[in-house]
Amino acid sequence: MAxxxxxxxxxxxxxxxxxxxxxxxSLGTTGTPTAPEAPRAPAAPGGPEAPEATAFTLDRLTRxxxxxxxxxxxxxxxxxxxIEQGLDSIRLMTLVENWRADGARISxxxxxxxxxxxxxxxxxxTGA
Numbered sequence: 001m002a003x004x005x006x007x008x009x010x011x012x013x014x015x016x017x018x019x020x021x022x023x024x025x026s027l028g029t030t031g032t033p034t035a036p037e038a039p040r041a042p043a044a045p046g047g048p049e050a051p052e053a054t055a056f057t058l059d060r061l062t063r064x065x066x067x068x069x070x071x072x073x074x075x076x077x078x079x080x081x082x083i084e085q086g087l088d089s090i091r092l093m094t095l096v097e098n099w100r101a102d103g104a105r106i107s108x109x110x111x112x113x114x115x116x117x118x119x120x121x122x123x124x125x126t127g128a
Contacts, residue, residue, distance in 0.1 A: 054102045056124035061117050064095060078117035087115070099124070 054060075058078060065082060066073040068091045076085060082092075089112075096108050104124055111120060 056099065056102075056104060056121065058117060058121040061120055061124070064098070065117065068094060076117065078121075081115045082117065083115050 062073050062076050062078065065087065066076050069076070069086050071086075076082075089108075092111060093108055096104075096106060096111060099106060106124060110123060114120065114123060
């Protein structure tokens with residue numbers, strides 16, 4: 001009986017690498033596989049990666065809101081609901097993220113529940 005050569009189907013192994021760094025295997029990968037980078041833990045308050053808090057004055061808040069609403073700062077009323085002045089949830093979330101990047105400790109809900117600039121200035125003065 002004649003023996004026939006039996007070849008197994010070659011299934012590419014995405015983690016397989018070549019023996020020599022800098023050469024490619026059949027998948028075009030090089031070197032030794034690396035594990036995905038683990039997510040970083042958030043920086044501790046006041047740590048090296050914590051953003052430095054800036055002053056959240058009524059003037060600054062007014063300018064930021066006016067800019068996101070595409071209106072003049074003089075047209076933003078600090079006593080009137082910002083929702084009634086055209087602020088929507090997407091723009092509010094943008095403000096929250098921008099202010100957090102500058103060191104504010106606020107949430108979307110904090111601001112949505114108190115939708116006037118005067119209330120925001122008070123909240124940010126105590127929470128920033």
